[in-house]
Amino acid sequence: MEESTLFYSSLALLFLFLPFYLLFQSKHRHENLPPSPLSLPIIGHLHLLINPPLHRPFIQLSKKLGPVFSLRLGSRLAVVVSSLSVIEECLTKNDIVLANRPNLLLSKHLGYNHTTVVSAPYGDYWRNLRRICTIEIFSPNRLNKFHGIRKDEVRRLLLKLSHNSREAFAKVELKSMFTDLILNNLMRMMAGKIYFGEDVSDDGEAKEFRELIAEVVENSGAGNPADYLPILNWAGNYEKKLLELFKRMDGFLQRLIDERRNANGGNMMIDHLLSLQESEPENYTDQTIKGLIVVSQVIFSLSKRHQGNIHDD
Incomplete structure (x- = not known):
């Protein structure tokens, strides 16, 4: 009885919205x-x-x-x-x-209303973000200043591999280790933090950040039905979940920025961007810095996930 009621209700809704759909299509x-x-x-x-x-x-x-x-x-x-x-x-x-990307719900909420370098529309604002990435973050001179961090992360990885095979040959899964290596490199350069790896604490700040990144990656991509059928926003709570996730992620990143701001100087990437904020506050807002951190972490995490999901025809 309940199944038949649900079927007829769905059918009635379909016929109700069909004229509006056809009118929308014609216009x-x-x-x-x-x-x-x-x-x-x-x-x-x-x-x-x-x-x-x-x-x-x-x-x-x-x-x-x-x-x-x-x-x-x-x-x-x-x-x-x-x-x-x-x-x-x-x-x-x-x-x-x-050049422009579609305005998806993810980029609206987690992308600070389409203002990150991967979601902002082509124009002066996007060109300024590209300039920041090219000159202030990924320039050879800037990256060379973090050579010691990259060297130390490689050393930690080699020590872990040597420890695993100290007594006998051991089977290791290198993909996850390389992922942790690069993500730790990014976060150490950004904020001086180590969040990934088996030797990192499973509680507190590191665990919170890993869970946030995992949730963002899970909701990323182009496969969210509500982006293509807006009516699903009424029936589900996908957008509400994104808003809650955004509040948690934004609060975490703001704490990172405030921590570096209160440190009164340093050599991390956030420190450098905060110093530029003093002379150009309109170009280096806290929102811009948070967007750069999210993009650097999520883009790489997404690329590793998609590499693992590739199927041959």
């Missing part, structure tokens, strides 16, 4: 779009992308529709390109036109 219809397969009301072509890996349905569609085709992913329009020459044209002649 926002794009001209001269690449060919597209038949779509379903409301969800568009999302049903074609349910089963990973995504490159397989894209290959099948490109064989039917050609190297360039369009998909309606709920309320969003996407164009898929599988031609090397067209990709080259997109990334050279039309790179500025295609």
Whole structure:
């Protein structure tokens, strides 16, 4: 009885929203779009992308529709390109036109309202963020100042490997060790903190940071249904979870910045950015610094997760 009631309720909602969807589509219809397969009301072509890996349905569609085709992913329009020459044209002649990223809920809340270097729209603000990354963070001169930190992290890794094989040959999982090595390098350069590794405490600040990064990575990417079907925000609590996660992450990063500010000088990356904040407060706000920390940690964590999820066709 309950199942039939739920079914008819869902069916009634579908017919209720269908006219609004068709009206929205007619008003926002794009001209001269690449060919597209038949779509379903409301969800568009999302049903074609349910089963990973995504490159397989894209290959099948490109064989039917050609190297360039369009998909309606709920309320969003996407164009898929599988031609090397067209990709080259997109990334050279039309790179500025295609420079912006979609405004997802994650970049809205955890990305400080689309103001990080990976989510900000192309323009003066984004160019200033790129300048900060290029000159003040990743320049050879700046990175050379942290040579001792990188050397010490490699030494700690070698000591751990030698300890594991002291008595006999031992099997070790290097991927996680290299991940901890790079994440610790980043955080030691940023704030002088070690948060990753088996020899790091499982309680307190380190544990809190690892849990926060894990939650951010779990919610990252382009697979959140509410980004494509906004109606799901009414039925679920995805956006509410993002807001709560943002408050916790922002509070943690603010404590890091305040700690370095109260240290009255130092050689960490946050110290350098805070010193620049005194002369250019509009370019080096606390929000900008927090965004740079989030991006440096999450981007690498995401790349390692996706490398582990690659499947051969």
